[in-house]
Amino acid sequence: MIRIIDKLFLFIYSIAIGVISVFIACIGFEWIREDDLNDMVTELYRNDSFLIATIIVGLVLLVLSLRFFVVSLKRSSSTAPSIDQRTDFGDIRISIETIENLALKAAAKQRGVKDLKARIQASDSGLNIILRAVVDGENSIPSLTEEIQKAVKEHVEEIAGIPVTNVAVFVANVIQSAPNKSRVE
Structure with a gap:
């Protein structure tokens, strides 16, 4: 504003x-x-x-x-928001956009997911990842969202090395797959 x-x-x-x-x-x-x-x-x-x-x-x-x-x-805030970590060898900065892409990549590998959007919130205890998904409706939504949560948490923690405290999945819609048309000859 x-x-x-x-x-x-x-x-x-x-x-x-x-x-x-x-x-x-x-x-x-x-x-x-x-x-x-x-x-x-x-x-x-x-x-x-x-x-x-x-x-x-x-x-x-x-x-x-x-x-x-x-x-x-004022100090310019043009730098992208990031998560900073200190290691024995120096500082590491991982952009929020990178974490979003990691989360989207892991969630997209799940069968039945059609459209995804991610939002990341960083806190002292770890990352809160909020995913908005459109699914195909052919798989159980509770089991699909649980698989997405597990895959995203494991993938982000493994690749980025940052603890994930919460992965929330919001199923925004179910899309209908096109019916297979029978062809009579």
Whole structure:
């Protein structure tokens, strides 16, 4: 949500800076005559409502500038979320996306699974893996989900070396397999 607000602020800030840049360029190219500029400034000081609007716009631009300055100083979170481990030889970082792919690979090997999505939650005690699956409906759903849970837990723990505390399987749908058409000759 904050990123969306920052993008909106950046858009507004860019428009305002663009307008100010065009105005300054027009003055530099002498497209706005000195007399017209003097008249504008004189009108600005005579009209209280325009003066208040100018103050508000100036303060908003100042606040936006300060916001972008603070955001630019924050440490970038552009690195992918990962799970960090320390070994005798150094640090190991495994991305959450890697764990998702390992879980999907293990679950996809199970017969009767048609479509999968995975979400990983890391905690101090281990990984919580949530799988969303579409199954074919020809196998028992409880036994199929138990096989998926067991296969995913074993595969992720073996390959990544990270304990898996929970594997939750949500069966989102059952798809009907196409009936075999009998052919009469």
